Amino acid sequence: MRRLQRMLAGCRYVSLQLWAIALVLPMMQPAWGNEFPGIKQAQRGFSTNAADLLAQSNVGVTEVTGVKVNATSTGIEVILQTSQAQALQVVNKSNANSFIADIPNAQLRLLLGNSFQQEKPIAGISQVTVTNLDAKTVRLTVVGEKALPTVELFDDNVGLVFGISSQATATSPQQSPQAIQPENQTQSTPPSAESDKPIELVVTGEQDGYRVPDASTATRTDTPLRDIPASIQVIPRQVLQDQKAVRLQDAVQNVSGVTQGGNYGGLNAGSYIIRGFRQDGNFRNGFRDSDFFTLSDVANLERVEILKGPASVLFGQAEPGGIINLVTKQPLSEPYYAAEFTAGSYDFYRPTLDISGPLNTDKTLLYRLNVAYQNSGSFRDFVDTERIFIAPSLTWKIGTKTTLNFDFEYLNNDTGFDRGLVTVGNRPAPIPISRFLGIPGENDSKNIVYRAGYRLEHKFSENWQLRNAVSITINKSNNFYTEPDSLIDDRFFVRYYENSKFETDNYSLQTEVIGKFATGSIIHQPLLGIELNRSDGPVIFRDVILPPLDIFSSVNNSVIPTDPLEATFKARLRTDRLGIYLQDQVTLLDNLKLLVGGRFDFTEQKNDDLLAGTSISQSDQAFSPRVGIVYQPIPPISLYASYSSSFVPAIGNSANGSTFEPTQGTQYEVGIKADLSNRLSATLAAYQITKTNVLTTDLNNPSFSIQVGEQRSQGIELDVAGEILPGWKIIAAYAYTDAEITEDNNPLLAGNLLNNVAKNTVSLWTTYEIQRGSLQGLGFGLGLYYVGDRQGDLANTFVLPSYFRTDAALYYKRNNWKAAINIKNLFDERYYETSQTRLVIYPGAPLTVLGTISWEF
Secondary structure, eight states: OEEEOOOOOSSEEEEOOOOHHHHHHHHHHHEEETHHHHHHHHHHOOOOSSHHHHTTTSSOOOOOOOEEEEEEESSSSEEEEEEEEEOOEEEEEEEEEEEEEEETTTOOOOTTOEEEEEEETTTEEEEEEEEEETTTTEEEEESSSSSSEEEEEEEEEOOOOEEEEEEEOOOOOOOEEEEEEOOHHHHHSSOTTTTTEEEEOOOGGOOOSOOOOOESSSSSSOOEEGGSSSOOEEHHHHHHHHHHHHHHHHHTTTTTTTEEEEOOSSSSSEEEETTTEESSEEEEEEOOOTTTTOOOOOGGEEEEEESSOOHHHOOOOOTTTTTEEEOOOOOOOOEEEEEEEETTTTTTTEEEEEEEEEEEEOOOOOEEEEEEEEEEEEEEEEEEEEEEEEEEEEEEESSSEEEEEEEEEEEEEEEOOOBBBOETTTTEEESSSTOOOOTTTTTTEEEEEEEEEEEEEEESSSSEEEEEEEEEEEEEEEEEEEEEEEETTEEEEEEEEEEEEEEEEEEEEEEEEEEEETTEEEEEEEEEEEEEEEEEEEEEEEHHHEEOOTTTTTSSSOOOOOOOEEEEEEEEEEEEEEEEEEEEEEEEEETTEEEEEEEEEEEEEEEEOOOOOOOEEEEEEEEEEEEEEEEETTTEEOOOOOOOOEEEEOOOOTTTBOOOEEEEEEEEEEEEEEEEEEEEEEEHHHOOOOOOEEEEEESTTTTSSSEEEEEEEEEEEEEEEEEETEEEEEEEEEEEEEEEEEOOOOOOOTTBBHHHHHEEEEEEEEEEOOOOOOOOOTTEEEEEEEOOOSSTTTOOOOOEEHHHHHHHHEEEETTTTEEEEESTTTTOOOEEEEETTEEEEOOOOEEEEEEEEEEEO
């Protein structure tokens, strides 16, 4: 065994010294090439420039079948076991105290999972991890506690061997990332003057990207997206920053088949439509977090994961179109400080702060704090917003196998409650989009949201672990606003002045066991979980009639009502949920994977009418199965097919007194996932969803419903995300969605299109940043968004017209600061985001400019 040593350190863009090994190796080969086959292979596998490294990405993928960590006299050795070590090329770099080695054209194919992690193997080394960076690259990361580790590479018959010492290296901090070369090649022959000439190597791997290869929403495990038989799209933090997204609506526009459903009073709460079906509220870190009325802020978001199709097998009751899971930022083991200030049109001001790091020297106690304040007007008259957001979190590494995380959020939002515009004929009223149809100065909404929880993870071994987590969300809301009633002569707006006051307390408990084992050559990754959830809270509505308002008058002469507001609805709503679920991710062959799972749900709902003194209670149960298969004919391509189902309880009684069954959703889906390169991926999916047991009006008893409705959605979706070339990033989507009512008790509704669903939507966001030269750090962004015509209601009585919106961005990054200008709706297109009824339509913002300056340390 010949020792290969290179002093290791690096920075993002520096020079790389390359010796003239290509001239020396042919002369040396007869002497030792047969004795040391690994070194012989290094002769033809060594790359002298970045172009060669990229070219090598097209060769076959080498399997790493095992990872071992052994003690040595100087520290430890990490062995990547493979029978083809001679085919591997190692490219290293460093980041603070972390040594990072990327091995192109390789993949972990371990018996029990495709990742390895060991905490504190020796003094001075806090962590060693080996993971699949993407479909063609294995990454080894060694984190030093106080200094960059010293690493040596050995060539051995068992595979690649990394010798690691915790002593600080003498490497210059300006040395660049480089390919590790055989030591005796550089020592046996001195470098010539010609070979000592440096060349530049750009390390694009350290740049922030748009492509996220792994996600946890679909399986509750960190699984490569290419191995999951479903369409999962991830919007990383970098996209939110580049687009200057201050609402969740701004983020989901990047994903195919996802549009805004309802917008609760213009508060950026509400619902989203996924594959044609409306889902009220979202999930947060895997928990049912919010309903239609609960607000969120993007300051604490690390990424947004969207699972398409029925998700009841892991998340319980949900509409069949899919769910949105918000993944929050977590404490970091290295100090991190970031501050940002954004100002723009309509008196918009928003400073944010994000700080994180260890609280003790051994880094077992970590913290993170995100703070945001927003004060803004609006393109809508008489609508102002003030928001305070605070989100601390704490991670305690109790031991090498146990971690406990606490998180908390406080959001205080005070804004004008806005019901938007109305419909005249079959189109939105031809009035200025700024016109306010409420009472100036009296429409007000105060919302306070508390979120708290913990997450405990304990590893019994490398193959078995336990997760236990609790999530609590409390939403307190007090709103005064005008509620639409009717429109007389397509001109006079009849309204109520209403006060709605409610509190929703949402408590969730999850316990899961995750394992790995093999039965012969078949590998299993089972997940067994149980979930308890309670949602409870009082609701009261009080209102009084208002005089009609002329919507075409530029003068709003609304007056505050003098009559007292009378209670029209007062109730307490409670829902208890119990779910037991089992899932198994089965690796039948290296290129053939099966996902099977099922969940039993038990739901009990109680609705107490506090005005009438009556109560309605109902119990339901449902079983939700899922099965899918993934076949990978070649490593970059995944073909998949799946079947899944969902359910949503429907509380109430029909005219004959019988209770309603839960609505059911079933989906069949096929698709292709492709890693177009190491940094660019695409998903093409085709699906059909059928929703049954839909409530429709009982024509014989219009005060009641009858459960005979059916809705169907089918379509094709394409999503692309990643980096095309160094500095050129893209996230794009196209969706064709055909969603309609297939059966209804009212024959006039059968065949109608589902509301707020356009048949064709297209989105494209791309940025380019200059990589070198005097203009290095200068970047440009362009966004194009097309949404076709949408029906405004299920009766299809009016249409929200299609629109094409253009966004743009210009930014400059230097060292640790960045300045940016974002222009939204560059050509001042008039468009409408969504509608709830004929009398509640929310227009989109006109030309808006935001300027941002940020620092990161």
